[in-house]
Amino acid sequence: MNSQSIGQSFYLHYGWKFLLADAFPLSNALEKWKDANGKYFYEADFNEENWQAVTLPHTFNDVDLFRARIQDAGSGQKRTFGFYRKWITVPKEHNGHKVLLEFEGLRQTCYLYVNGKLAGYYEAGVAPFGFDITQFIRYDGENLIAVATDNTTTRNISACVAETPNKPDVIPGSYQAPQEKGAKVEHEGVGFFWNCNDFNPSVGGITRPVKIHFKPQVYLTLPLYSNLQTKGCYIYGSNYNLDKRTAQICVDAEIRNEGNTPVNAWLEATLCKLDGTKVFSFTSTKQTIAPVDTISTPLSITPEDAYIWSDEKQAYVPQDESLVADTITDSVSVSLLSATSDTQKLRFWSIDDPYLYRVHISLHTDEGCQDSTCIETGFYKLGYDKDRGVTVNDEPVWLRGYAQRATNEWAAIGIAPEWLKDMDAKLIRESNANHIRFMHVAGTPADVRSYDRHGVVCTQPAGDKERENFGRQWDQRVELMRDVIIAFRNHPSIFFWEAGNNSINKEHMREMRLLKEKLDPNRGRFMGCRTINTLDVLEESEYIGTMLNRHAARFLAEHGPITETEYLREEAPRRIWDDFTPPNFDYDNKWGGKGGRKQSGIDFYDLTSEDLAIAAARGYSEFFHDRIGGGSHKDWYSATATLCWTDSAQHGRQAYSENGRMSGRVDAVRNKKQNFDIFRVMQSGTPALKIVGHWNYPAQTGDNYRYPLKTFNGSYWENTGEYAYRDPKNKTVYVFGSYHIAKIELSVNGKTIGVCDKPDATFVFAFPGVDITEHGEIHAIGYNYNGNVIAEDTICTVGEPAKLVFTLHTSPAGLLADGADVAYADIQVVDNEGRICPLCDSRIDFTLEGEGIFLGGYNSGRFEGFGKDDSVIHENHVYAECGYNRVFVRSTTTAGKLRLTAHMDGLEPVTVECMTKPVDLSDYALTELVADYAAYPEEIPVNTQYIPAIPESDEHKYVPEDQLYCKILIDGQEPDTRGVRSVNKNGCIWGAVLCILERLTGSVPPGTYEFNYDEAAKTLTLTSDGHTVIAEAGRTHLLVDGNENLMDGEPYVTDTNQFVMEVSAIVSYVKGIKAYYDDKVNVFRIETE
Structure with missing residues (x-):
């Protein structure tokens, strides 16, 4: 042939x-x-x-x-x-x-x-x-x-x-x-x-990419169960000897013979380095593959029994779940060939050394090579030790990172080419993170490929939203998980398959686990769920997710890894430094107040970048100390993920002031926010520190430091028309220090102004009473517990804007003239010494000449509508934020010179140029996408992903909680308690009772109970089953049908306006419910009939 x-x-x-x-x-x-x-x-x-x-x-x-x-x-x-x-x-x-x-x-x-x-x-x-x-x-x-x-x-x-x-x-x-x-x-x-x-x-x-495959009559199938009903090749390692760095490589390949006669077929697998160097080859035994019957090509593989005809609706409706067949996973009309190598020396994939091979798999018959495929993958031994956590090649790793929407969208360009996803992955690693939990749906193949290349561990879901499904919608989830596992199981960066974004029952958890065992039995991965609430579900799972640490426990960690899935939901835009920075000396917004609810046209948060930094420390510190080997000695967590990696187009809660969800460590075009450096320090395995903010605060003259006074009007905090002044000679300066740092000395212009050895939330070293108008240099020195200097940081006062610095970035192959590739250009406003001007927010205009399409960039807080018209999306200008920004150019299909010029009033224009690279645009010219691989050092790096305990630091920084916090579940689901943590006080469960009663309403038949809260009188009245129960803030007893019933304390109203009381004392009066405390997982369960 x-x-x-x-x-x-x-x-x-x-x-x-x-x-x-x-x-x-x-x-x-x-x-x-x-x-x-x-x-x-x-x-x-x-x-x-x-x-x-x-x-x-x-x-x-x-x-x-x-x-x-x-x-x-x-x-x-x-x-x-x-x-x-x-x-x-x-x-x-x-x-x-x-x-x-x-x-x-x-x-x-x-x-x-x-x-x-x-x-x-x-x-x-x-x-x-x-x-x-x-x-x-x-x-x-x-x-x-x-x-x-x-x-x-x-x-x-x-x-x-x-x-x-x-x-x-x-x-x-x-x-x-x-x-x-x-x-x-x-x-x-x-x-x-x-x-x-x-x-x-x-x-x-x-x-996303589209491929066309030409296959002979005898061929290797593709890992595309929908709609091909095939599973392709599965590659994995076995018999690992980590001391000798050896293993065997196994290939299972599906073969289909659509010819007319049987054939003798075998596999040849060749392991190659990325540069094409052959490492070794191995073959399978010969096997006779019989021809198959005519293959039908269905329009869809949605199960035919999923729907039945309804005469009433004159349409198809879902069949009863009990009458539907199990989800089909078997491939259609295939044979399986398997090949296993001898024991071979390998370089194993790890987070520090994400070493990839290309496995070339060829299908041979007596007439020659028929088909081939190349799969890029890595090999490692994945495990779990209850006393060390998740292990990679028997080395413990502390997984920390971000929970990211799987769309992973960008402003201005919408979607990123393959190489730009590598840039994103490198940024994640630069922030000292090593874990991305994709939320709700599976991350894209391109994103996962980039994480393979750069050592970012993935938690990969299939499809879910916020609660368990039944009937056809559950079967859709199982079918999608089948497709996802088959498509992604050769990717080394995936450690966890996530069965759901909230709790599921034991039957559903078992179904998902068995699906993994059938489709991905040999890579050592874990199947679990974001929330697991009961022991019977736990027994069917392989890892446990928590949300905001509400139900972790040591016995869970003895079963399998615990991962915190999405802490730190707060938002702050990149452009707002703090309350002492011009022009507003405030975050000018429309804040709904503490404990407010999400509502259109109102901001849920009132946080500056400085505020978000402090919130981040309080979030991460909890899970860091509760990790296996951490200072709390609870030994719970193996992994954690904060919400989110990027500012995004998902549901946002700054619904008056912003154009996106502002919870990212980078913005929507991957400009670093201050929170990037905060996490870089907190997540660091080596000593690091960072001074929060800048050192360009203005003099205390004129209207400087004037900010508007506000009053709460019942809906939001509105300006009163009056003003006050902040005191810049009495500001608290914050320095973030990593776990290793015992104390920090802060100096201004060479003069020590304070030493802090009592950090808040492990990482926040506060220096009150600083005069921030004293320009020059602020310098922080970090010491370890032996008194040695181990980290330093300096911020200088920057001069007036003097010039623009413009830098163009392209793929490793240059800017390809294919009509889809992009280049990005970073624009910085700097002073005469080349330092970024942190307060510059000036408009910067751009002109493009030559073969390119200018796509513009992104700014927070600018949008169209509601009295505004200042969006910069696809405009010819952006505004500097904190002195810098980023813009994009898309190539055309004609190669040539591209010239991009930036203009800012008062400064000389600057220009960047490049020649776009000619591309063969014929149909079958493109066989490989441009990617930016990690560089592999000659010496195999040691494991740096485990952060060993420092006993002095734990003793000094860990602060035990003073209450027994717990979780309240209604039929296994957790209500939103508006930030109020539920507490077990001497066996009595206290919490945000109105949130509980609101959620419970949807779980019981109409008319089961009614409740009314008089906000002015701070009185709650509940009626159910002929009883009237009244609770009042400041009164230690309930009135039940007029009779006093003593509680364990007085109800009260929080500063976020939440009515908190002994929930266990009042819900028992709701007809038809059962309520009890589950000591094993610290959960108060409310179950309805």
Whole structure:
């Protein structure tokens, strides 16, 4: 067989045409864009007039992400249908071969047409998927590939996509999920629970890579269960000898024979370094592979028994869960070949040394090589020790990092090319983090690849929102987890599979665990859940997630790893330093007050960057001390993740002042926020410190330090029209020091102004009474417990803006002229000595000449609407924030010179130039994406990811909690208690009772109870089952039907206006509930009938 005719794969990225259909559902979009001859977009002779030429990956939301004011429902980006068209011809050497299309994922739907016919569809919106389009292909002419995709979601929309029942009489795309009362839909269907804009921001278009595979009749399958119903190759190590650094490598490969006769087949696997150097090869035994029957190519693999016809609704409805067959995981019409190497010397993958190999797998028959694939992976031994935590190659690691929405979107560009995701991963590592927990849905293959390359451990979910599902929506979750495990199981960075974003029952946990054991049995990974509330669920899990440390316990850690999944929800924008910085000497906002609720047009937080730093320390310190080996000696946690890595387009709570969720360590274009350095110090395994803020505070003259006084009007804190002045000669300066630091000495202009050896929250060294108007230099020196200097930091007063510094960054291959690649340019406003001017917020304009498209950049606090019109998204200017910012340029498909100039009033313009690199834009030229790999040192690095205990530091810094905090659950789910922590006081459970009663209302039949809270009188009245119960702040007894009933203390109202009382004393009067305390996990359980 000619070597050119074996199986081949290419990225199908060039030569596409795009139209924003701006209509929903699919039937409306199709009708809206029929051409003058009545042709639909997927027909060959459709008129493409006015369609846009694009290169994949592509999004139509780069223009509107972060453009509007943020809402609880997320960003206001367009959610609708888009159409794509592309013509291909099959190369002569692949005449007669199978033709498969692979999509790395698409949000939310993909309706694929080939030569005018529907070839398949996928609507789950998360995992990679593929289609066998062989039967639609013309080998002797051009073929039209057409894709309709929509990114509709829940929240602020009349209806969004629902799952199409897999029935022959159903038109795909005709089922919708109404989101507004009275919304008219073709057929009401079951939506995908994770398809929400608030927790899973929707970025539309073909936003991930697409590949075309040409396969001979005997071939290796692809790991794309939807819709190919195959699992591809699975690679893993075994028999690890860590002392000798040896292991055996195993390959399990699915083979399909679609020829007419049996064949003798075997595998050859070759392990190579990234530079192509061969390390070793091994083969399987020969096996006779019989031909299979004709393979059907279903339009969808949604289970046919999932829906039944309803005469009443004249539509298909979900079948009863008990009558539906188990989720199918078996591949269709395949054989399995397995090969195992001899014991071989290997360089193992680890966080410090993310060493990757390329495993080339070839399928041979007696007639020669038939097919091949290359899988990039790493090998390591993953384990858990109850006394050391998670181990990699038998070395303990402390996993710390961030909980990030899986969309991982960027402002200005919408989506990032592969190499820019590497830049993101390197930033994560620079912050001394090593863990990303993707939230709600699976992270993309490109993100996971970048974490493979740079040593960032992943927690990978499938699909969920905020609670357990049953019926069809649960089965959708299991099917998605099947697809995700199959697609991602060769990626070394994934340690944890997450079954749910909240608690699930034992049957569901068992189902997910057994799914992992069947599909990923040999990599040592853990299946668990963000929240596990009962012992029977624990026994079915392999790791335990907590949220805000509400139910961790030592016996849980003895079972498996505990990971804190999303602490620190607070927000602060990058541009606001503190309350002593001009121009406002305040965060000018519309704050709803402590304990306020999320509401449109009101800010939930009133935090500066300095405030967020202190909040971060209080958050991380708790889990750091509760880690295995930590200062509390509780020995609970193996991993932790703070919310979030980036400022994002998810649901935001600064709903008056901001254009995104401001919880990131970096902003929406990955500019470092001050919180980046805070986490870099706190998470450091070596001594580090950082002075918070700047040293350019103005003189105490004129209106400097004047700030508006505010009063609470019942909804928010509003300006009174009066002003006061802050005292800049009496400010507290904060220095953050890592775990290793015993004390910090702070000096101004060489004069010591204080020594602090009693940090707050482990990391915060406070220096009150500092005169911040004394310009010059502020210097911090950190000492260890032996009195030695181990870390220093200095901030100087910076002069007036004198010039711009402009730096252009491209991929390792340069800026490719492919129409999709981007370059970013960092702009800094500096003084005469080249130091960034921390207070500069001036406008900077840009002009672009040559072969590029200017995409602009990002600023916090600027948006369109509600009386504002200052968004910078896709504008020709940005504003400096803290003296710097970043802008982007996209390439065209013509190579040439690009010249970008920045202008700022009062300063000389500066220019950067580059030549874009010519690219072969033919259909089958692209075989590899540009990536930026970690450099591998010759010497294998030692493990630096475990932070050993320093007894003196633990004794000095760890402060035990003075109360027994617990958790209140209603039917296993945790209500939002508005920041009030529940407490077990002598067996009596105290908490935010109104939050509990509000949540309980939805769990009992209507009329079971009523309650009323008189805010002025601070009195709660509950009626249920013929009883009236009254609780009053300051009174130690309940009145039950007029009779006194003594409690364990007096109810009270917090400074966040939450009514707190003995919850256990009042809920027992609600008819039909059972309430009891679970000592083992410190949980007060309220269970309804």
